[in-house]
Amino acid sequence: MRTRRALLLSLVWIVALAGLGVCSIIGAQKPLELTMFSYDINPNYTGFEDPIGREITKRTGIKLSIEYPVGDPEERIMLMIASGEYPDLIFHKGAGKFVDAGAFIDLTSYIEQYGANIKKLYGPYLKRMRYDLNDRSIYYLGCYGVDSQIWDVSGFELQHAVVKELGYPKMETLQDFENAIKAYMKKYPTIDGRPTIGLSLLADDWRFLISVTNPAVAATGAPDDGQWYIDFETQEAVYHITRPEEKEYFRWLNHMNALGLLDPESFVQKYDQYKAKIAQGRVLALTDQRWEYEEAERALRQAGKFERTYGNYPIVLDERFKRPDLWDPGYSASWGVGISVNCKHKEEAFKFLDWMASDEAQVLVNWGLEGVNYRVENRKRVIPPAELEQKNNDPLYIKKSGVGLYVYPFPQRGDGLVDPTGNTYTTLTKDFIKERYSPVEKQVLASYGAEMWMDLYPQSSEFPLKPWGAAWQIPTPMNEDFTVPLQRCDDLCKKRIPEIVLADPSAFDRLWDNFQKELENLGIHKAEAIFTQLIQERIALWND
């Protein structure tokens, strides 16, 4: 009995050990898993288990396990740096902190050795990715499409119903915008039984910048340079809220509030409340970007309320200014994916990134699998109608198919660029955008004599080249003299601007002047001087 039991036990051991051995042999063929941190959240991420993710693993032997931040990504990053525990790949929006902490490896020699596809994709912009004048290492590969065409504009939004009702009035200045809102609101104080809202703003956390302060920059003809306005002649940076032109924009908002045309909840509402109001179809006007109100608009489309969706108009403060929405800042190359010093498979990680830059990968991530997501007819890539229908209307399409999931933030060809087969790398084309317009939208556009919204805007050829690209991408140093005053000023803006806009118009000038004085006392000029230097260094770096 006893011997039998001992035999049995040893048998179990042998089987277990053999199993282990087999497992380790299989394990050798298991994909290499790389960890990655992404600055931006991606609700569609499937853990690389969607068809496209699996295909990438099949072709490269690599699987990405991506961590997305919960809450403020900056805080997650600061904790990551403090602990020194970096994942293999890091997608950052501002390399300064990582470079200061020595978190990235220099990719220059890897690019020389294994980076054929990367060299082809970035071309002349590779030199823009060098860190700064003192340290010309390349620490990351820039995100966003290289040489992308801008076809999609946002600007100031007005419901189609409003312009239709008023007989398509001229829509150029804030005055036109205001008149339209006022006239329509007077005629229709309620929409579907709920009170009509004139102009609604969104000030929830960082969205404040998108819907409250950036419109002031755009309406006064300046390009989007983040918190900054950069003088073209002197190349000096100023904190853009200090521009006298923008004071007039906020005076207008204040005036709108006094007339009752501004949503009183503008500075209080949370993002979901804002979207809910838009989806109810009772907000006449917005000063927002499409990606922010898109979801709410989709609900209106699904409900068939096309006249409650929005058109985009190039509204400016007055005739002196030109809407800069189509102003191409040029490829700015300062946010992107880097390989950390902790990565144990640096070469494999780099080769993976290089593969992502290849034509083969670009077609795979943008178009999907041939025969499944697209077909080739007469050497042209075509998305079958059934697939297109899903792509346009199924909110879960990206998650289920994986198409488009791994384009950003990896190396990416821009919209409109054509590959050797004569097809565009991305699926976005002018025709594609036009196809998405609703009948009401087409009718409104026709009445304004345009085919696309971008036709109403000053074209990109009218603007000069920006020698510094997009200033909001410039990596800033972790220097207390810069970060602390800037943080304080940003916080002050979020507090004061709502107060000033909601104040009695007679108090506007006094409050605005006080606000400017407070900014000065917080040391904004010191930060401006530091940023000016960064701009000038960047121009020097790009041109040498």
Place this chain on the structure above:
Amino acid sequence: MSRTGEESGQLNYCFEKQQKYKRYFQRLYRQRYLFLMVLPFLVWVIVFKYIPIWGWTMAFQDYKPHFSFLEQTWVGFKYFIELFHDRQFYLVLRNTLVMSLLSLLCGYTFPIIFAIFINEIRHKFFQKTIQTISYLPHFVSWVVVAGIFTKLLAIGGPINQLLLELGLLKEPVLFMAKGEYFWGIVTVADLWKELGWNSIIFLAAIVSIDENLYEAAQMDGANRFRQIWHVTLPGIRMVVFIMLIMSIGNLINIGFERQFLLQNNLVKDYSEVLDLYALTYGIRVARYAYGTAVGIFKSVVSIILLLVANTVVKRFNDGTAVL
């Protein structure tokens, strides 16, 4: 007294001391297994509570994460001086203390009253139902609670509608935009969420009171209110004191979840609390040292509050401290 007396006294003293040590070690030896059982927890406390205090050195350095300890530059009290010169710090401190005192006052008295009320309900099924319903909100995350409250208090929200219907208001009020309401809103939200949960411990204490005491009180002709006053309340006194000291010790550690989720730009002057301040001006701008300085300040205040509370309770509690 003679010299010898003094000497013998000293001798006696030495002897007693020796005896005491001997007895001490004897006891120690007898209880060795007990000590062994405590040991893992002692190690745990040292590793997780005391060793991290070493990190406090950071507050006195111009801390850069990628340098080793010896490579850091020492800056002395620079960050503390900066902290105490920052006007915003005092604003934030005020908000922290006011909101925490409010939530202590409400979040402490109401659960006791609630526990007593529940205990007085004779219908068992009804009692259990109320209890369960009341502590369910505890499991709802603050994100959801903040969403509920902002919707309730919105211009077209139920509260405004109710007040308008009742004729108490002529125009809808933007509750969330008024700084002076913010503290109240946070306190009420907190109360709604935690009332039932916080009352559990008091309820448990009430249940453990000897039934005979109530019977005796009844014999003496005490009505329900008298019974509550003379039996229930004294019976839960110790639990009440312990809970009080624990919450006072945590006065300054109120976290920032509720404030962060309920706030908007218009009420920032009333909503920003110390933890959020440390996060924004410490960690977010890579000033780990500054964040640590705020942390040290908080710990010192907590310890002082704890000791004060303990002394006060000692006074009230016939000279026996709870701690």
